[in-house]
Amino acid sequence: MIDNIKNQAAAVTSELIEKAKLKKGQILVVGCSSSEVCGDKIGSNSNLEVAEAVFAGIYESTNAHGIYLAAQCCEHLNRAIIVEQEAVPMAEYVNVVPQPKAGGSFATTAYKTFTNPVALEEIKADAGIDIGDTFIGMHLKKVAVPVRLDNREIGQAHITAARVRPKFIGGERAHYDSDLM
Numbered sequence: 194m195i196d197n198i199k200n201q202a203a204a205v206t207s208e209l210i211e212k213a214k215l216k217k218g219q220i221l222v223v224g225c226s227s228s229e230v231c232g233d234k235i236g237s238n239s240n241l242e243v244a245e246a247v248f249a250g251i252y253e254s255t256n257a258h259g260i261y262l263a264a265q266c267c268e269h270l271n272r273a274i275i276v277e278q279e280a281v282p283m284a285e286y287v288n289v290v291p292q293p294k295a296g297g298s299f300a301t302t303a304y305k306t307f308t309n310p311v312a313l314e315e316i317k318a319d320a321g322i323d324i325g326d327t328f329i330g331m332h333l334k335k336v337a338v339p340v341r342l343d344n345r346e347i348g349q350a351h352i353t354a355a356r357v358r359p360k361f362i363g364g365e366r367a368h369y370d371s372d373l374m
């Protein structure tokens with residue numbers, strides 16, 4: 194089961210990176226309910242082993258593409274973000290260390306795994322994966338666009354994904370750069 198969860202997480206991440214056309218140095222935010230992955234109600238059964246498997250699959254894929262991973266904490270930490278300091282060198286950090294029942298198992302795993310983790314109140318990521326309906330939208334740049342994935346579950350958790358694009362301005366006569374969309 195654990196290997197299957199890791200493989201599903203890697204497949205979802207690779208598919209999003211490809212479909213969203215993410216580039217090296219961009220940021221992917223992930224919210225993950227390990228409870229939902231196990232088939233339980235969000236926030237009811239935080240599972241560190243499952244979160245570690247999901248994290249491992251996602252982290253392998255992001256590292257292979259040079260993408261930074263940002264892990265969203267649960268609502269008990271106001272959906273703070275754990276990320277490598279290198280990704281956000283000028284950001285204003287907050288002082289918190291996530292735990293499985295206060296921050297969530299996924300964010301706890303990120304904090305323990307990253308080389309130099311920092312916590313932020315918010316981030317403006319280039320794409321995101323929501324595992325188990327955790328609501329990552331607040332951490333995406335404007336304008337978020339849904340990405341329809343072929344892989345729609347990790348374990349028993351529902352998956353949604355999004356990428357961002359620049360705002361359209363200038364009305365109907367404006368011309369747009371299709372490489373930015």
